[in-house]
Amino acid sequence: MIRKEILEDFIIRNATPDDAIQMEYVQKQCYPSLHESALMNRNHFINHIKIFPEGQIVIEMDGIIIGSASSMRSNFPNHDPTYLEITDNLWITNTHVPEGDWMYGIDIGVLPEYRGMGFSRELYLARQEIGKKLGLKGQLIAGMTLGYGRVKNRMTIEEYCYALEIKKFTDPTITPQMKAGFRWIRPLYNHIDDPQAGFACVLMYLPVDDNYRIEKTR
Known part of the structure; x- marks a missing residue:
């Protein structure tokens, strides 16, 4: 479990059920173009906290949640499930693998008015710290191509993802994730119901061991 002060006035810590309503609010503010079927609500967050409390993290200031991150344990996927498939329709009840080797990040968000202050990076670092304590290989994420x-x-x-891969473009989600240390594996087409993202994401990983490698694929 984790709890510490960051940037003087903020606390990063594991989420509790009492945070779920505010986590729902953060989710709605961060993903306005995401289809309702893919938006997590307070009941989803409460279930995540029950199933995998170590993997649910919030950032707060004076009791106000300004950012949150949800995750589950997983083995490396041997196929490309959709977002709803890999999250068990957002509940993680049947897809969380208690002995899984990876922390699979299913959600991360910071309220728009607090962006650009490094809070997303703090959430990734907290996940990495927890992953190390649990003996995991690292983090897996499906970053949304919101640009x-x-x-x-x-x-x-497809052309956009290739342009991102060769760094011809920057993307408001993928580029910061790669700057945070995440490594490209492959695009995931028809992964999530968000037209702004072209319904796509990019599968990436951040290993605990810098020498660990997963082959990049197209």
């Missing part, structure tokens, strides 16, 4: 909406009239999502 695609700016160029969707002039290229396909």
Whole structure:
């Protein structure tokens, strides 16, 4: 479990059921174009805390939740499930693997007015710290290609992902995640119901051991 002060006025800690309503609010503010079926609500968050308390994290200031991150334990996927499939329709009851080798990040969000202050990076670092304590290989995430909406009239999502891979473009989600240390594995097309992201994500990993490698695939 984790609890510590960051940036003087903020506390990063494991979530409790009392945080669930505010976590729901953060989710709605962070993903306005995400289909309702893929938005987690307070009951989902409460279930995550019950199943895997170590993997649910919030950042608060004076009792106000300004950021949160949800995760589960998983083995490396041997196929490309959709977001709803890998999260058990957001509940994680049947897809959390108690002895899994990886911490699979299923959600991370910081309220818009607090972005640019390094809070997402703090959430990733906290996950990494917890992963080390649990003896995991590291983190897996499916980063949403939220910058695609700016160029969707002039290229396909496949072309956009390739441009990101070769760093021709920057993306408001993928680029900061890669700057935080995440490594590209492959795009996940038709992964999540968000037209702004072209319904796509990029599967990435952050290993505990810097020497650990997963082959990049297209």
